[in-house]
Amino acid sequence: MVESMLVAAVTRLDVDKVLSLVESEIAIGKGSIEIIEETRQGMTQVGHLYDQGKYFLADLMMSAEIFKDVISLVSNQANSLAAIEPSATILFGTVKKDIHDIGKNLMINLLRFNGYNVIDLGVDVAPERFAEGCIKHKISIVCLSGLITQSYDSMRLTVQALEKMGLRPGVKVVIGGLVNEQVRQYTKADYWVKDCSEGVKLCSSLFNLKTHQEIS
Numbered sequence: 001m002v003e004s005m006l007v008a009a010v011t012r013l014d015v016d017k018v019l020s021l022v023e024s025e026i027a028i029g030k031g032s033i034e035i036i037e038e039t040r041q042g043m044t045q046v047g048h049l050y051d052q053g054k055y056f057l058a059d060l061m062m063s064a065e066i067f068k069d070v071i072s073l074v075s076n077q078a079n080s081l082a083a084i085e086p087s088a089t090i091l092f093g094t095v096k097k098d099i100h101d102i103g104k105n106l107m108i109n110l111l112r113f114n115g116y117n118v119i120d121l122g123v124d125v126a127p128e129r130f131a132e133g134c135i136k137h138k139i140s141i142v143c144l145s146g147l148i149t150q151s152y153d154s155m156r157l158t159v160q161a162l163e164k165m166g167l168r169p170g171v172k173v174v175i176g177g178l179v180n181e182q183v184r185q186y187t188k189a190d191y192w193v194k195d196c197s198e199g200v201k202l203c204s205s206l207f208n209l210k211t212h213q214e215i216s
C-alpha cells in the first residue's frame with residue numbers, strides 16, 4: 001500500500017506540512033474520518049520509531065500536539081453540520097494506569113456528534129468507578145480505552161467489577177485503543193473495535209440507531 005503524504009508528514013512530525021495537507025484535503029471535500037484515520041496511522045508510525053529508539057518521549061508528545069491541531073481543523077468543518085438531539089447514554093473512560101486520551105476524546109466527540117449523551121470519566125479510571133457510573137446513570141454500554149499493555153489487566157478487572165456488582169450481561173463492554181480479538185477474549189469484553197468509525201457503527205447497532213452519515 002502506498003503511504004499517503006499526510007501519513008508521511010505526521011510520521012516526520014512536520015507540523016507545517018501536515019496542516020497544509022489537511023487544509024487542502026478539506027478543500028477538496030475529503031471526509032473528516034478519513035483525515036483523522038490517516039493522522040492516526042502517522043502516529044502509529046511515530047510509536048514504532050519510539051519503540052526502535054529513533055524517537056523519544058518528546059516526539060510522542062509532539063505527535064499528540066499535531067493530532068490536536070488536525071482535530072481543530074477538521075472539527076471546524078464538522079461543526080457546520082447539524083448535530084442530532086442526544087438519544088442514548090454511554091459511559092466512557094481510559095482505564096486505570098493509562099493516561100492516553102486522544103483517541104478517547106475523539107471517539108467521545110464523534111459519538112456526541114452522532115447524537116449520544118456520553119459521560120466521560122477521564123483517564124486512569126479505576127474499575128469500581130466504571131461500575132458505580134453504570135449504576136448511577138443506568139448505563140447499558142460502557143466504552144473502555146487503553147493503549148498500553150498494563151491497560152489489558154485494568155480492562156479485565158473492570159469487566160470483573162461489573163460482574164461483581166451483578167451488572168452483566170445487561171451492560172455491554174466495548175474496548176478500543178491498541179486492542180484486538182485476543183485482548184477482547186482476555187478481558188472478557190463483549191466487543192473490540194479498531195477505529196472510531198467502527199466504534200460509532202457498533203454503538204449505533206447496539207442501540208439500533210442510525211449514524212449521522214446514514215441520516216444526512
Ligand code: B12
Nearest residue numbers: 047098099100101102103143145148149176177195196199
Ligand atoms: C501520543 C502518545 C502518547 C502521549 C499521549 C498524550 C495523550 N494526551 O493521550 C504521551 C506522550 C503522554 C504518551 C505517554 C506514554 N506512552 Co504513548 N503513545 C502515543 C502514540 C504515539 C499515539 C497515541 C494516539 O493518541 N494515537 C491517536 C489516536 C487517535 O488513536 P487511538 O488512541 O488508537 O484511538 C483511535 C482508536 O483506537 C479508537 N479508540 C481509542 N480508544 C477507544 C475506545 C473505544 C471504546 C472505542 C470504541 C474506540 C477507541 O478511536 C481512535 C480513532 O480511531 C502511541 C503510538 C500508537 N501506536 O498508538 C504511543 C504508545 C501508545 N505509547 C506508549 C508508551 C510506552 C507510553 C509511555 C509508557 C512512555 C513512557 N515511557 O512514559 C507513556 C504511558 C503513560 C501512561 N501511563 O499511560 C506505547 C505503548 C506500548 C505498550 N504496548 O505498552 C505506544 C504504543 C508507543 C510505542 N511504543 O509504539 N504517549
